[in-house]
Amino acid sequence: xxxxxxxxxxxxxxxxxxxxxxxxxxxxxxxxxxxxxxxxxxxxxxxxxxxxxxxxxxxxxxxxxxxxxxxxxxxxxxxxxxxxxxxxxxxxxxxxxxxxxxxxxxxxxxxxxxxxxxxxxxxxxxxxxxxxxxxxxxxxxxxxxxxxxxxxxxxxxxxxxxxxxxxxxxxxxxxxxxxxxxxxxxxxxxxxxxxxxxxxxxxxxxxxxxxxxxxxxxxxxxxxxxxxxxxxxxxxxxxxxxxxxxxxxxxxxxxxxxxxxxxxxxxxxxxxxxxxxxxxxxxxxxxxxxxxxxxxxxxxxxxxxxxxxxxxxxxxxxxxxxxxxxxxxxxxxxxxxxxxxxxxxxxxxxxxxxxxxxxxxxxxxxxxxxxxxxxxxxxxxxxxxxxxxxxxxxxxxxxxxxxxxxxxxxxxxxxxxxxxxxxxxxxxxxxxxxxxx
Amino acid sequence: xxxxxxxxxxxxxxxxxxxxxxxxxxxxxxxxxxxxxxxxxxxxxxxxxxxxxxxxxxxxxxxxxxxxxxxxxxxxxxxxxxxxxxxxxxxxxxxxxxxxxxxxxxxxxxxxxxxxxxxxxxxxxxxxxxxxxxxxxxxxxxxxxxxxxxxxxxxxxxxxxxxxxxxxxxxxxxxxxxxxxxxxxxxxxxxxxxxxxxxxxxxxxxxxxxxxxxxxxxxx
Numbered sequence: 140x141x142x143x144x145x146x147x148x149x150x151x152x153x154x155x156x157x158x159x160x161x162x163x164x165x166x167x168x169x170x171x172x173x174x175x176x177x178x179x180x181x182x183x184x185x186x187x188x189x190x191x192x193x194x195x196x197x198x199x200x201x202x203x204x205x206x207x208x209x210x211x212x213x214x215x216x217x218x219x220x221x222x223x224x225x226x227x228x229x230x231x232x233x234x235x236x237x238x239x240x241x242x243x244x245x246x247x248x249x250x251x252x253x254x255x256x257x258x259x260x261x262x263x264x265x266x267x268x269x270x271x272x273x274x275x276x277x278x279x280x281x282x283x284x285x286x287x288x289x290x291x292x293x294x295x296x297x298x299x300x301x302x303x304x305x306x307x308x309x310x311x312x313x314x315x316x317x318x319x320x321x322x323x324x325x326x327x328x329x330x331x332x333x334x335x336x337x338x339x340x341x342x343x344x345x346x347x348x349x350x351x352x353x354x355x356x357x358x359x360x361x362x363x364x365x366x367x368x369x370x371x372x373x374x375x376x377x378x379x380x381x382x383x384x385x386x387x388x389x390x391x392x393x394x395x396x397x398x399x400x401x402x403x404x405x406x407x408x409x410x411x412x413x414x415x416x417x418x419x420x421x422x423x424x425x426x427x428x429x430x431x432x433x434x435x436x437x438x439x440x441x442x443x444x445x446x447x448x449x450x451x452x453x454x455x456x457x458x459x460x461x462x463x464x465x466x467x468x469x470x471x472x473x474x475x476x477x478x479x480x481x482x483x484x485x486x487x488x489x490x491x492x493x494x495x496x497x498x499x500x501x502x503x504x505x506x507x508x509x510x511x512x513x514x515x516x517x518x519x520x521x522x523x524x525x526x527x528x529x530x531x532x533x534x535x536x537x538x539x540x541x542x543x544x545x546x547x548x549x550x551x552x553x554x555x556x557x558x559x560x561x562x563x564x565x566x567x568x569x570x571x572x573x574x575x576x
Numbered sequence: 577x578x579x580x581x582x583x584x585x586x587x588x589x590x591x592x593x594x595x596x597x598x599x600x601x602x603x604x605x606x607x608x609x610x611x612x613x614x615x616x617x618x619x620x621x622x623x624x625x626x627x628x629x630x631x632x633x634x635x636x637x638x639x640x641x642x643x644x645x646x647x648x649x650x651x652x653x654x655x656x657x658x659x660x661x662x663x664x665x666x667x668x669x670x671x672x673x674x675x676x677x678x679x680x681x682x683x684x685x686x687x688x689x690x691x692x693x694x695x696x697x698x699x700x701x702x703x704x705x706x707x708x709x710x711x712x713x714x715x716x717x718x719x720x721x722x723x724x725x726x727x728x729x730x731x732x733x734x735x736x737x738x739x740x741x742x743x744x745x746x747x748x749x750x751x752x753x754x755x756x757x758x759x760x761x762x763x764x765x766x767x768x769x770x771x772x773x774x775x776x777x778x779x780x781x782x783x784x785x786x787x788x789x790x791x792x793x794x795x796x
Contacts, residue, residue, distance in 0.1 A: 175677070185599070186591065190588060190591035190595075194587055451583055455588070487725040488726075494783050495729055511678065512677045515603065518605065519598065
């Protein structure tokens with residue numbers, strides 16, 4: 140969505156923070172060497188992965204969901220803004236759901252200008268709410284939640300496609316425990332048609348498959364993902380529905396549900412397929428929003444950090460999830476130092492060769508680390524590789540030889556990109572730059 | 577004890593131990609790999625030191641011998657062989673030492689430096705004793721602990737000089753090593769940094785081209 144919230148630029152503070160971090164990381168590098176400086180934050184992430192793997196092996200197979208005697212009424216809310224290309228399939232898959240109870244579908248057009256409104260007006264069997272002005276997804280949902288006839292509300296993005304049993308399984312899970320305020324789904328990539336999307340597919344398998352399953356077991360689910368989450372309507376109303384001024388309303392509402400004492404469950408059989416960015420520019424924009432939203436909400440919910448009142452979420456998942464941000468910062472700065480140092484080094488070497496009139500392709504001396512460091516790094520990557528393997532198994536996706544490049548890129552280089560985006564988000568947040576959807 | 581959330585404290589403990597073990601295993605393997613390389617270099621440097629002792633004894637014998645001509649030939653061959661090994665050790669020491677993340681190569685550098693110094697002095701003594709003006713010692717001062725791509729470029733040029741000039745004997749010394757003898761050399765020759773060369777008795781600070789070096793040592 141093309142909304143923006145005006146920020147308040149603080150370039151002097153941002154520069155100051157940048158310099159301080161650069162000095163800290165630079166001093167560490169000078170004292171400890173690159174390898175150790177880059178290893179330390181990775182150890183935090185390793186500990187997180189190993190804990191998830193340990194929990195995974197302790198939890199056993201997920202239980203089969205009990206069919207309900209009576210399925211509660213369900214309202215599917217689909218906010219739509221300029222989604223003509225995807226809303227048709229989204230709606231058609233929602234309509235094809237085999238939900239056994241009463242089900243209504245409400246599409247809220249949030250001021251589209253691409254012809255979605257006109258198309259929606261002609262659709263039968265759904266309720267269409269037309270908003271004159273684009274006010275954002277949270278506002279669109281909030282305008283529809285009070286009037287929803289269902290006691291259960293499924294919020295579905297207009298670029299997300301449901302499977303037949305998605306809603307049925309999610310509601311079965313939701314009804315398992317009266318304290319469940321929401322149930323999250325297994326989100327998969329709908330269009331893995333290029334390398335970047337294939338890499339994101341692996342990320343979604345690990346994040347919304349493996350990690351979601353484990354954090355659900357720990358009762359510490361981190362987010363109620365935007366593509367599809369099923370809520371109890373009374374829970375949504377009680378907590379005051381979505382925060383319309385929040386750029387990651389799906390993250391914020393999950394943390395607020397916890398604040399109000401609700402639990403969040405996960406249904407691995409509730410599979411949805413969502414469109415993901417196909418180029419770096421769109422991916423960067425999406426991730427900047429996600430990670431800035433996370434940092435923004437950290438300020439709002441800082442009291443949950445290390446708070447045993449919130450169980451494993453408060454004492455482990457919440458604080459450890461920010462180790463990724465910290466690792467991202469340290470890794471980005473270290474990488475920046477290495478890169479600039481090696482560029483200067485190369486320039487000086489070439490300059491010397493030019494002066495000596497003696498060129499050679501031998502680049503010995505350019506290598507930053509040796510075999511031992513590479514072997515150590517590869518050993519430490521093993522748990523991540525294993526997590527990726529398990530994630531594929533959870534997704535019932537057999538990895539083939541053609542998946543090797545994307546898995547390799549995901550394990551080795553994607554983290555570097557994400558680290559960079561974390562750092563950028565951090566500085567944009569320090570700067571209080573404008574928020575964009 | 578399950579803390580009500582499906583995961584026990586034992587899970588965290590197990591995960592902590594597993595993380596520690598994994599880290600310990602990777603560290604051990606890294607240490608083992610570096611120790612292998614370190615040990616190989618250590619034994620080569622030790623052999624070089626032993627050889628230098630032998631060469632010194634030979635020189636000592638030579639200085640008191642009547643007929644020096646046959647011994648000079650033997651000593652020259654010995655010096656040729658040792659200089660080649662010493663130079664190859666310099667290359668290995670710098671590439672492996674630079675890439676090492678666990679082992680400290682300072683001790684090896686010192687040991688290597690002493691052997692190299694001995695050979696340099698032997699060569700000088702050989703030139704005087706055997707009255708052989710052909711061998712041309714080249715002292716090459718580089719930075720081992722500081723980034724010095726210029727030193728690498730100068731080293732490549734010296735590789736070529738050694739290949740093209742059989743009379744060139746290159747002795748590489750880390751100018752930033754904390755060794756008294758390095759201070760003696762740098763003070764005596766007026767070395768101001770690295771890379772620097774000493775050709776004959778003259779110091780050349782900064783980069784020196786192959787043509788300049790060859791001209792100074794009378795090669796080609």
